[in-house]
Amino acid sequence: MSNLWKISGEGRSAVYLPELDVPETAVPQKLRRKEEPKLPEVAEMDLVRHYTNLSRKNFSIDTHFYPLGSCTMKYNPKVNEVTASLPGFRNAHPYQGDKHSQGAIELLYNLQNQLSAVSGFDETSLQPAAGAQGELTGILMIRKYHKEKGDLELRNKILIPDSAHGTNPATAAMAGFKAVEIPSDDHGNIDLAALKNECDETLAGIMITNPNTLGLFEENIEEVIDAVHAAGGLVYGDGANFNAIMGIVKPGELGFDVMHYNVHKTFTGPHGGGGPGAGPVSAGQLLKDYLPGPIAVKEGEVFHLKQPVKTIGRMKLFYGNFGILVRGYTYISMLGAAGLKDVTENAVLNANYLKALVKDSFPAAYDRSCMHEFVCRGDIAEGIHTLDVAKRLIDYGFHPPTIYFPLIVPEAIMIEPTETESRETIEAFAEALNKIAEEAVNAPELLHNAPASTGLKRLDEAGAVKNPVLRY
Ligand SMILES: *Cc1c(COP(=O)(O)O)cnc(C)c1O
Numbered sequence: 152m153s154n155l156w157k158i159s160g161e162g163r164s165a166v167y168l169p170e171l172d173v174p175e176t177a178v179p180q181k182l183r184r185k186e187e188p189k190l191p192e193v194a195e196m197d198l199v200r201h202y203t204n205l206s207r208k209n210f211s212i213d214t215h216f217y218p219l220g221s222c223t224m225k226y227n228p229k230v231n232e233v234t235a236s237l238p239g240f241r242n243a244h245p246y247q248g249d250k251h252s253q254g255a256i257e258l259l260y261n262l263q264n265q266l267s268a269v270s271g272f273d274e275t276s277l278q279p280a281a282g283a284q285g286e287l288t289g290i291l292m293i294r295k296y297h298k299e300k301g302d303l304e305l306r307n308k309i310l311i312p313d314s315a316h317g318t319n320p321a322t323a324a325m326a327g328f329k330a331v332e333i334p335s336d337d338h339g340n341i342d343l344a345a346l347k348n349e350c351d352e353t354l355a356g357i358m359i360t361n362p363n364t365l366g367l368f369e370e371n372i373e374e375v376i377d378a379v380h381a382a383g384g385l386v387y388g389d390g391a392n393f394n395a396i397m398g399i400v401k402p403g404e405l406g407f408d409v410m411h412y413n414v415h416k417t418f419t420g421p422h423g424g425g426g427p428g429a430g431p432v433s434a435g436q437l438l439k440d441y442l443p444g445p446i447a448v449k450e451g452e453v454f455h456l457k458q459p460v461k462t463i464g465r466m467k468l469f470y471g472n473f474g475i476l477v478r479g480y481t482y483i484s485m486l487g488a489a490g491l492k493d494v495t496e497n498a499v500l501n502a503n504y505l506k507a508l509v510k511d512s513f514p515a516a517y518d519r520s521c522m523h524e525f526v527c528r529g530d531i532a533e534g535i536h537t538l539d540v541a542k543r544l545i546d547y548g549f550h551p552p553t554i555y556f557p558l559i560v561p562e563a564i565m566i567e568p569t570e571t572e573s574r575e576t577i578e579a580f581a582e583a584l585n586k587i588a589e590e591a592v593n594a595p596e597l598l599h600n601a602p603a604s605t606g607l608k609r610l611d612e613a614g615a616v617k618n619p620v621l622r623y
Pocket of ligand 1: 221222281282283284316318360364389391392413428430
């Protein structure tokens with residue numbers, strides 16, 4: 152069914168070209184191919200069925216619950232697509248100049264201000280294309296700050312808690328720093344003694360995800376920030392988990408110096424499938440002049456684009472991923488401050504409700520109330536691994552959560568239901584998990600042989616990453 156060659160028949164066609172209204176001329180001999188291109192020939196309806204059926208094989212948030220921890224797979228409102236496809240935005244050309252781009256620059260200006268307001272920072276750059284690029288942006292800003300102070304030679308290390316996303320140490324290394332891991336304590340917080348031990352004259356800064364990837368709020372966050380600042384280091388915030396605190400906690404007021412957002416997570420840019428993202432970066436007084444430009448500014452009634460005075464330079468061509476920024480702006484504008492707070496409260500409520508519903512079969516790794524996600528373990532019975540639980544969930548019609556991350560919890564399962572799921576969906580998912588826990592004891596072969604419901608069974612996932620065979 153999904154092979155165009157199988158339904159190909161000579162002379163069939165799905166295109167109807169208009170009558171020629173110019174003289175017919177042969178393609179010059181030297182431009183001709185030696186062989187005719189091999190193309191399938193199909194009728195329009197067969198073509199439509201082919202692609203419609205292919206599209207229905209996709210798993211997406213529009214079809215199913217998608218509780219992928221750390222990824223914030225929330226519903227992406229369709230109104231975002233309407234605004235992003237308004238002709239003035241969709242057809243804007245980056246070279247048409249400020250004068251003819253006033254509406255687009257105004258949108259950038261407003262979005263910068265919205266993000267600065269919700270995070271408590273002074274200035275925002277919309278340049279970076281993703282969270283990881285936002286991280287690199289922030290650490291390069293910290294690097295330039297130390298360089299201008301003349302102590303970059305000495306300050307060569309960035310501290311990174313052991314619960315961090317893998318992009319954090321990769322970022323520090325790419326920016327030329329040594330990444331030093333800080334362990335977590337028994338409560339899932341940054342180990343204060345270990346942190347203070349590293350707060351010396353070689354410290355450039357720290358990267359903190361709050362709440363961290365265990366779904367836990369750093370209980371000593373102010374003490375951590377003070378210790379780093381006292382040693383002359385700066386504090387970077389990985390804002391991927393902003394969905395758990397926006398409208399309630401402002402990282403800029405907590406003492407963070409710079410932070411990125413994932414518009415494609417928190418602010419409903421569609422994601423999954425590697426589509427474009429956006430990772431704006433906000434900074435406080437100390438670092439705002441180092442932000443990458445151009446940044447939108449308003450002078451009188453006119454909008455301009457400017458480079459901050461000490462900018463690290465561009466991180467991306469033009470103005471960032473503009474179409475995703477339109478979507479984020481639409482989302483924030485529709486919700487307003489009160490709506491964003493609602494989002495946070497419901498994201499946290501949903502995660503805690505789900506955590507409570509499965510606590511007897513999948514107890515959380517840390518016995519604390521969680522933020523927008525929680526981490527438990529999948530080795531719930533003799534011979535059962537997290538992978539078995541994840542694959543069995545597919546048979547119950549659910550996308551498995553994130554597994555084997557964060558690294559500090561063995562056999563980790565990381566569940567993030569998001570605020571957009573109904574109580575019924577969360578209860579159905581909990582019921583599936585609880586049934587799987589019973590099967591793990593009474594019928595473990597169901598887990599070992601899962602998924603039973605799919606055409607292909609267990610795939611060589613590590614092999615697929617290490618030896619990709621790409622074709623289209
Ligand atoms: C998703 C994520 C990132 C990276 O963001 P991308 O947009 O995927 O580059 C960084 N840190 C954490 C905690 C994340 O969840």
